[in-house]
Amino acid sequence: MPTSLTIENILDLDKYPIHDRENPTRGNIISHCKADLDKLMYCTIPAFVRPQALGEMAREASSLRKQAFDNNSRRNVYLQRKANPKLPKEHARNILSSTSTRMIAYDQIAENSPLKVFYHADEVRELIAAIVGAEVLYDNVDPYQPANYVCYDEGDRSSWHFDSDNSFTVTLMVQAAEIGGEFQMSPNARSDTDQNYSHVAQVLRGTRDETIVSVGREPGALCIFRGCNALHRVSEVRGNTMRIMGVFVYEREPGILGDPEINATIYGPRVA
Numbered sequence: 713m714p715t716s717l718t719i720e721n722i723l724d725l726d727k728y729p730i731h732d733r734e735n736p737t738r739g740n741i742i743s744h745c746k747a748d749l750d751k752l753m754y755c756t757i758p759a760f761v762r763p764q765a766l767g768e769m770a771r772e773a774s775s776l777r778k779q780a781f782d783n784n785s786r787r788n789v790y791l792q793r794k795a796n797p798k799l800p801k802e803h804a805r806n807i808l809s810s811t812s813t814r815m816i817a818y819d820q821i822a823e824n825s826p827l828k829v830f831y832h833a834d835e836v837r838e839l840i841a842a843i844v845g846a847e848v849l850y851d852n853v854d855p856y857q858p859a860n861y862v863c864y865d866e867g868d869r870s871s872w873h874f875d876s877d878n879s880f881t882v883t884l885m886v887q888a889a890e891i892g893g894e895f896q897m898s899p900n901a902r903s904d905t906d907q908n909y910s911h912v913a914q915v916l917r918g919t920r921d922e923t924i925v926s927v928g929r930e931p932g933a934l935c936i937f938r939g940c941n942a943l944h945r946v947s948e949v950r951g952n953t954m955r956i957m958g959v960f961v962y963e964r965e966p967g968i969l970g971d972p973e974i975n976a977t978i979y980g981p982r983v984a
């Protein structure tokens with residue numbers, strides 16, 4: 713891995729001149745992405761990261777795979793692991809499904825990793841801020857959360873859920889699975905003011921499949937989505953190629969840390 717990796721080694725700045733605020737191509741990327749995010753609840757920038765940097769990320773994630781925390785659980789869409797006996801069996805809160813992913817935390821990733829160089833680059837953070845309509849964004853300062861690799865081996869999947877903390881989620885497809893590992897979304901499943909429990913339960917029971925879209929992504933694609941209100945899942949991975957996702961956490965306030973109890977469930981007992 714090169715020791716003095718810069719953002720130009722990771723992104724093709726000729727194709728995506730995001731370092732130049734006056735460049736009309738940057739403006740176009742922002743306006744397209746903003747419009748998609750508003751309308752579809754997600755946007756993607758295809759082939760954003762150079763293949764060589766993706767290769768380095770994939771090699772790093774594979775070499776860290778043995779140290780990853782096997783995050784296997786049964787959970788509801790609100791990321792809770794227990795049913796609520798006061799609510800009916802068929803209530804959305806009481807529908808639990810299995811999830812299994814392999815989490816590689818920020819502290820396990822090399823300082824000079826292309827994943828971290830990408831995450832900490834001002835150009836990237838400022839682009840994302842413009843797309844999500846934030847005046848400024850800050851890096852998360854938790855020891856484990858800011859940038860992760862999430863790996864899916866054969867049989868792994870992430871069941872339907874809403875992301876809890878943030879109004880948007882940022883992912884980078886590092887390596888796709890041979891079969892499966894599809895990112896699916898039911899975009900307007902709830903809103904900030906309406907939990908829409910009956911609709912959510914219908915999606916979970918498979919009776920609202922017409923609301924589900926597949927978000928196609930080739931390796932190198934950056935995806936920003938409204939994971940807080942768009943119900944989403946990753947279908948079961950098949951075949952020998954590990955699905956590797958980079959996941960990034962940006963904040964609207966400086967100095968934000970994760971909740972240690974939640975961290976222990978995501979990254980394992982070593983962080984407790």
Ligand SMILES: O=C(O)CCC(=O)C(=O)O
Pocket residue numbers: 862870875881883895939944945946957959
């Ligand atoms: O792996 C993905 O495509 C999305 C995973 C996910 O649900 C998330 O990062 O919140």
Ligand SMILES: [Fe+2]
Pocket residue numbers: 873874875881939944
């Ligand atoms: Fe999610």
